[in-house]
Amino acid sequence: MNPVYLDNSASTPVDPQVVEAMLPYFTEIYGNASSIHTYGQRARAAAEEARGQIARLVGAGAKEVVFTSGGTESDNTALRGVAYQQRDRGNHIITSQIEHPAVLSTCKALELEGFEVTYLPVEPSGLLDLDRLRAAITPRTTLISIMHVNNEIGTIQPLAEICDLAHGQKILVHSDCVQSLGKIPIDLGSLPLDLASFSGHKLHGPKGIGALFVRKNVRLRPFMLGGSHERKRRAGTENVPGIVGFGKAAELAGRHLDEMATRVRGMRDRLETALLQISGTIRNGDEKQRVPNISNLSFEHTEGEGLLISLDLEGIAVSTGAACSSGSLEPSHVLVALGRDKRDVHGSLRFSFSRMNTENDLQRVLEVLPTIVQRMRSMSPSFSA
């Protein structure tokens, strides 16, 4: 039985070409990229090449890419950096209720420091209501942080319109683009975001490496203090193997964007269409405005962790928004924000594809999941066939 991995929004397998690109930077070209000897300068050259690869994937200038340890650090850096830098102008930040915890927790911490944060609700589709955003802006708003693609339901937010609204009032816009990079095209040449967070391991790169796009002329106070690395925007010796791997992963992702929009979307749609044939199954999130690799479904009268472990015992990896499935007792804050009934959240599963999945993977899910759902429903006190 071949294992089936459909949890690519959590993390992806590293592409063998990425591993190959990284290896010399552990054992041969191990110099500190800040050193001026040959070892250091070869490492520097590799890091700058990778910076260019990432910049090309998103239509940015290489100097606008700052390497970090991952998406979480990028989010922390963007929010704190702008909040502190612009404190004289204002202390109000706008975000949404369905952001990644890296944004929500940073906003909560900033509130303790005297900042005001508005957490906008979303529509049942998961999309932001621009009128609500417009109404939330105050003269003291300095930053709007709205994720490009939601990690649980895949919904794509209208960033261009958000930028229009914000920039008209001289407000900066940050977006957590961790789930959109490599899944859908991003062109920061035409999309005027001021800051954008990226992560390497969501697109077949290594863990522990990320980047923050900081548009030219946007100033932010550094979050990580120390040396003058990354043009004084992020202190700390560069993780050159990780950077090289992220760069290679970005280059490969760019070549596979069409495949994401066609073959991967096709697999996702076929799986979803077939599973929606099971009575009492609903889709979470907007059907159209979403990335091609995520499907989030709720199976009434089931429980997500039981579904997840039952699938795992069959060699299939997915994730769930059910309460107490990941060390927390709380159900998914995203599905709750959509207004989903608690029982729908209870029986939710996320299937997230990558280009490494095959048709056999989805057929395997279709072979086993309907039976698991039926078995769980037969045990439910509230289910009647």
Added chain:
Amino acid sequence: MENSAYSPGLLEHYRAPRNVGVLPDADGTATRQNQVCGDVLQFFVRLSGETVDEVRFKAEGCIPTVALASYTTEWLRGKKKGEIERLDLAHFEDALGSLPPHKIHAAALVVETLRAALCDCGRNPH
């Protein structure tokens, strides 16, 4: 495939739960829901005097809720109903392996629901 998030004992009961279903001639029944995580558990108990003759359950819940309920239906059968007092987290962990810290509430849900079903027995003679 195996899964290391739970002990083999818990997974064995989850994969093949014992005594699932309604007990039509139950002397007592109770349904409880964990308000935080949403798990729902229902027990049916039939007595023979003070002795538990049969226990069945239905559940919409996570691995420990189902596994502990399944274990309990076997364990309690043939015992005096007062022996439910021996059921606690330590008992379950001795029998089936340890629970992750965020799953301890499953043991409380099982004991609470079963106790309510036993209390119901006196009130609901069939």
